[in-house]
Amino acid sequence: MKIFIDSADIEEIREACTWGIVDGCTTNPSLVAKTGRKFEDVLADICETVDGPISAEVVSTEADGMVEEGRRLAALHPNIVVKVPMIAEGVKATHRLSSEGIKVNVTLIFQPAQGILAAKAGASFISPFVGRLDDIGQDGMDMVATLVGALANYSYGTEVLVASIRNLNHFIAAAEIGADVATCPFSVIKQFVKHPLTDAGLATFLADWEKAKK
Numbered sequence: 001m002k003i004f005i006d007s008a009d010i011e012e013i014r015e016a017c018t019w020g021i022v023d024g025c026t027t028n029p030s031l032v033a034k035t036g037r038k039f040e041d042v043l044a045d046i047c048e049t050v051d052g053p054i055s056a057e058v059v060s061t062e063a064d065g066m067v068e069e070g071r072r073l074a075a076l077h078p079n080i081v082v083k084v085p086m087i088a089e090g091v092k093a094t095h096r097l098s099s100e101g102i103k104v105n106v107t108l109i110f111q112p113a114q115g116i117l118a119a120k121a122g123a124s125f126i127s128p129f130v131g132r133l134d135d136i137g138q139d140g141m142d143m144v145a146t147l148v149g150a151l152a153n154y155s156y157g158t159e160v161l162v163a164s165i166r167n168l169n170h171f172i173a174a175a176e177i178g179a180d181v182a183t184c185p186f187s188v189i190k191q192f193v194k195h196p197l198t199d200a201g202l203a204t205f206l207a208d209w210e211k212a213k214k
């Protein structure tokens with residue numbers, strides 16, 4: 001499964017990329033706003049750092065505006081994927097942008113029909129949000145399983161990019177379901193290496209090694 005980092009913070013993106021496990025990056029207007037930096041500067045730094053698809057989201061809510069923004073974003077770097085929201089105008093924009101050869105990631109997907117429609121409209125990636133469904137007492141990963149299962153009956157060529165991942169369980173469940181991509185905050189990625197028995201075991205190995213050297 002591909003791992004994307006869900007961040008616009010260039011320092012943590014650079015750190016994550018030193019691990020050699022980052023296949024791409026997703027940003028959204030909230031993550032970019034948090035940096036306090038110009039969008040173009042954030043994207044330029046990420047494009048220099050991440051060797052893979054980089055999602056940059058439009059803020060227009062009309063198809064014409066989304067297409068105009070999308071063309072401008074896509075022209076910044078070959079790795080840029082234009083992120084559009086799963087609304088009717090976003091479906092129109094996805095169809096138009098993908099027809100021009102511009103890769104689109106359709107985001108804010110919360111039910112399977114949205115994902116199937118986005119795939120049909122030509123999306124390269126679709127982003128079902130897991131954590132926000134869990135937040136309202138629904139089973140986000142169950143929705144992803146339904147979506148992945150439905151798409152497997154067809155050959156749209158769209159990658160399911162699981163987003164709003166909040167913990168290790170989400171990541172593992174996405175892998176078990178066979179999602180193509182999991183986009184994770186660095187705080188979750190850092191949990192991938194953690195287990196108390198690993199830390200204790202290493203401490204014991206090193207202590208025994210030191211004792212033996214005496």
Ligand code: G3P
Nearest residue numbers: 006026028131132163164
């Ligand atoms: O890319 C989408 C992701 O950033 C949303 O995550 O935790 O705000 O639901 P979250």
